[in-house]
Amino acid sequence: MTIQSPKTLLPYIAPTFARHFKNVPKYRLKLANLPTPLQEVVLNGSSVLQPLRDLDIQLIIKRDDMTAGTELGGNKVRKLEFLLADALDGGYDSVITIGGEQSNHCRATATACRMIGLEPHLILRTGRANEVEANKSQDENDDSFGYVGNILFDRMVGSTIHTCTPGEYGRLGSPALVQSLCDDLESPSCDVGEEEKQKKVYQIPVGGSNGLGTWGYIEAVDEFMHQLDSCDEKIDHVVFASGSGGTAAGISLGLTMAYHQNENMPGLPKIHAVGVCDNPDYFYDTITTIAKDMDIDISSFYEFSEGKIKSDTSIENFVRDHLIVHQGKGRGYASSTAEELDFIIQFAVETGICLDPVYSGKALYQFMKEIEENPDSYRNKRIVFWHTGGSLGNFEKIDALRAKLQSVSTVKRMDVYGRK
Ligand SMILES: Cc1ncc(COP(=O)(O)O)c(C=O)c1O
Structure with missing residues (x-):
């Protein structure tokens, strides 16, 4: 076996x-x-998952929280495999x-950059930006x-962190902030020594x-389809959290x-993105933009008549036809x-699977409500929840989690000498 450097550029062949x-x-x-496991949730004396038991629903978790170690894990590493290759x-x-x-x-991103010898610069939006500076x-x-939480790992790998306030982020927008920092870093006056070469910033x-x-x-x-093929399972619903839209674009367009290609597969599952920010229209717009960026051709999905494509076939309608976006930002x-x-x-206590407060926890919480509100749509169905990671986000919520943690977990002084 030869050990491959993470810097190796592997020629990419897309699935058919x-x-x-x-x-x-x-x-x-x-x-x-990869591949990350598909894991069935065992309903042992469940309370938060009682609706699943009542409705005879099987819940399977696609464990993308296990894509890589703590510092690199979650859904982003899959995207970084392509972005950092570029x-x-x-x-x-x-x-x-x-x-x-x-x-x-x-x-x-910071972790992966260090693995392959690139220098990471992070712009982090924080209400504490001014305070930190003062x-x-x-x-x-x-x-x-x-x-x-995540900041520990940003710093462990030696990222340079540039802070901005939520107001600045909202007013200027993230592309302008990234461009402005890029201009600074690439400018000849930026603390690059004379013998050092000019920075080239991706x-x-x-x-x-x-x-x-x-x-x-x-x-x-593609990985998921191979897993379904090999276990001969039919899936009725696929559910995941959506923030910036890329995961939703990939899963909805990909599935x-x-x-569509595989005639032997039983019907397309319903695909549900639970938005943890903004509103559903924002996600449909973002995913449409991504689909156009990928130069999607949807003509073969629609029937032709008299040389013309039938029905309204805009990319936006295609996206809306194949994805349900739920409002989950709370x-x-x-x-x-x-x-x-x-x-x-409670979910962690009952299943041994830790979600996060910003993405996966919010999404599954919201989707359980959806099941309770529309039980007939989910009765006897098989649901895959795509766990996209994020557990480091729990550290920031420790104060709010404390009371509940104390109620589910006790700490006792051990009677090491057996005197009681
Ligand atoms: C843990 C986790 N889950 C889900 C998402 C949402 O993915 P996307 O940004 O592709 O919509 C993110 C995005 O930051 C995330 O960190």
Whole structure:
């Protein structure tokens, strides 16, 4: 066996069902441990999962929380296999990406960059941006940005973190912020020594969600289809969290094409994205933009008559026809209700599977409500919940989780000498 460097550019051949995309990547890296398992949830004395028992629903988890180690794991590594291959192929030496303070995407990007010898720059949106700056100017050693959750790993791999406020992010938009930092870093006056060569900076959009990153989830669909083939299972619903839209684009477009190609497969499952920010129209628009970026050709999905395609065949309608987006943001992005947090803990107690408060926990909590509100749509069905990772986000919620944690887990002084 030869050990392969993570920098090896592997020529990419797309699965045949994906021939409807004209914009196909040249290369991919191997960064993730694939395939991730499909795991059935055993309903043992469940309370939060009681509706599944009552309705005879089988819940299967696609464990993309297991794609890689803690520092690289979750859904983003699949996208990074394509994005960073492009960065290496283009001869870039640094990468900028952007996200929230506890961004899983930024943490995974920074880690992967270091694995392949690129320099990571993260723009993190934080309500503490001004505070951090003010404290710094008073005391050079002050480090109030902290080390909690994803930030610990961002810092362990030596990322340069550039903070901005939510207001700046909202006003200027993430592409403009990324471009502005890129201009700074590439400018000849930027602290690059004379003998050092000019930086060449690769830009990755928020969540890695563009046409190229989405190939990670086209590949994930191929992996999933092989798993279904080998176990002869019929799936009725596929459910996952959606934030920047790339995962939803890959799973919905990929599954639609894979089932369309494979006549032996029983009917296409219903595909549900649970939006953890914004509103459903934002997701339909974003996914339509991604599909166009991938240069999708949907003509063969519609019948022809008199040389013309029948019915309204816009890409946006195609996306809307094959994906149901649910509103799941609750209190807003990264803000949790007590019920959502209780659900995450109780789910972990009953299944041994840890969700996160920002994405997977919110999405499954919301989808359980959907099942309770529309029981007849789900009775006797088989549902796959695609767990996209994010468990480091729980660290930031420890204060809010504390009471529930104390009620499910006790800590006792052990009677080591048997005196009681
Ligand atoms: C853990 C986790 N799950 C789901 C998502 C949503 O994926 P996407 O941004 O592709 O919609 C993210 C995005 O940051 C994430 O970190």
